[in-house]
Amino acid sequence: MSTHVCLTARAFGANNVYFPKTNSTIEKSVTGVTERFGGDFKIKEEKDWRYLVRNWDGDVIHLTMYGEDIDKFFSSVNPRNPLVILGSQKVPREVYDLADYNLAVGSQPHSEVAALAVLLDRLNKGSIPKLSKGKMAVLPSKEGKRVINYRSIPTTDECYRLLVKRGTEEGIMEHTMAVLQRTLELYDIHGGDIRLLTAGALLHDIGRTVTHGVEHGLEGGKIVREMGWDKELANIVERHVGGGITREEAESQGLPPKDYLPKTLEEKLVCHADNTAGGNERFEELLFRTEKAGFHASAQRMRLLMEKFG
Numbered sequence: 001m002s003t004h005v006c007l008t009a010r011a012f013g014a015n016n017v018y019f020p021k022t023n024s025t026i027e028k029s030v031t032g033v034t035e036r037f038g039g040d041f042k043i044k045e046e047k048d049w050r051y052l053v054r055n056w057d058g059d060v061i062h063l064t065m066y067g068e069d070i071d072k073f074f075s076s077v078n079p080r081n082p083l084v085i086l087g088s089q090k091v092p093r094e095v096y097d098l099a100d101y102n103l104a105v106g107s108q109p110h111s112e113v114a115a116l117a118v119l120l121d122r123l124n125k126g127s128i129p130k131l132s133k134g135k136m137a138v139l140p141s142k143e144g145k146r147v148i149n150y151r152s153i154p155t156t157d158e159c160y161r162l163l164v165k166r167g168t169e170e171g172i173m174e175h176t177m178a179v180l181q182r183t184l185e186l187y188d189i190h191g192g193d194i195r196l197l198t199a200g201a202l203l204h205d206i207g208r209t210v211t212h213g214v215e216h217g218l219e220g221g222k223i224v225r226e227m228g229w230d231k232e233l234a235n236i237v238e239r240h241v242g243g244g245i246t247r248e249e250a251e252s253q254g255l256p257p258k259d260y261l262p263k264t265l266e267e268k269l270v271c272h273a274d275n276t277a278g279g280n281e282r283f284e285e286l287l288f289r290t291e292k293a294g295f296h297a298s299a300q301r302m303r304l305l306m307e308k309f310g
Contacts, residue, residue: 004113005086006030010041012120013129014084018046038134053098056083060100063115064091067102074122077101084119086112139193139232141264152230153195159202162227166209175277176205182273186309192265199229200236200270207237214253217241217260232266239263240271242290243301261301272305 003026006017010030019026022045034041046052053060058081085095096102105115139146154162163173183201187194207220221238225231239245244261251257262271276283283306290299 001088001112002026003029005116006041006043007033008113008117009120010034010039010131011128012117013124013131014041014120016042016044018044018049018052020047020049021045034134036134036136037131038137039131050094050098053083053085053095056081058082060085060098061119062087062091062095062099062102063105063112063119064096064102065104065107065109067104070103070105070118070122073101073103079123082123084116086116088112133195137193139196139264139266143263146232146264148193148196148230148232150195152228153233154199154203154227154229156198156202159199162223163202163206166206166223168206168209172205172208176202178277179204179270179273182277183270186269186273190265190269190309192269196230196232196236196266197269199233200240200266201273203233204237204240204270204274214241214245215255217245218255232264235264236262236267236270239267240274242275242286242295242298243303243305244271245298249295249298268305269309272309275302275305 002019002023006026007030009017010033022043027043030041030043059079060083061079062085064087079101085099087095103119105118133150135151136147136149139148163176168176180198180201183197186192187197203220203224205216205220206223207216207218210216210219210223217238217240221234224234224237239260239262241260245253245255245259246261247257247259250260262268275286283302287299287302290302
């Protein structure tokens with residue numbers, strides 16, 4: 001239970017948890033999660049909990065089934081730098097007296113972990129805080145598990161060195177920087193994983209060091225995979241062409257028969273950034289050329305990306 005309390009506190013943005021005596025098993029488990037998934041959450045030892053409570057520079061909130069209603073509390077109070085007290089079965093009466101507020105998350109028996117999560121959610125006004133990056137992350141997805149290992153995502157410098165090493169043309173390099181800027185603008189509005197987006201924008205046209213044909217996305221994906229980098233990055237590079245390419249369209253253009261449509265948020269944002277990096281005039285020109293070449297479905301997908309992301 002203590003481990004779950006710590007992990008919940010960390011995930012919802014708390015800085016520290018205090019124990020009268022630290023437990024090496026709990027500390028190892030929680031520290032391991034923090035190292036892998038990010039944040040700077042700490043487990044601290046405070047033998048004299050009374051001293052901590054009495055000298056706390058902020059509001060002290062005790063979560064208890066017998067406190068005041070949490071909804072009424074938040075309708076009139078905005079806690080400052082809160083210290084949250086979680087007790088188990090036998091809480092000393094002194095805790096109720098020392099706390100500034102005794103709050104009840106409902107009036108039914110349930111878990112301290114649930115009560116803490118609800119309280120922190122209210123303190124965060126319904127938003128999940130973003131933690132500093134760790135070694136890996138779980139990315140939002142409707143379609144299934146997406147876990148990314150940041151050690152397999154190249155840094156900005158690594159991307160740039162690869163572009164130079166492969167002899168990227170000056171015009172392509174200029175376009176790449178414009179796509180990166182546009183991607184960052186879209187990120188500010190729509191979110192996504194910034195490290196994945198940055199690398200995807202920088203490497204989206206790396207395949208043009210091999211060919212300028214429609215297959216440059218496929219060639220770029222091959223280069224990323226050969227470098228041993230994450231498949232999520234390879235998919236961004238492979239699926240950025242036009243509005244994406246269906247399996248049927250790929251066969252008609254001599255590409256290996258598979259789906260090259262952008263699916264994740266990061267894939268769609270880089271794809272759209274590539275189409276709109278030069279502003280509306282360039283986007284309309286791309287649409288015209290795409291339609292003229294007979295790729296009407298691809299042009300429609302480009303329009304839909306514009307409607308969704310602006």
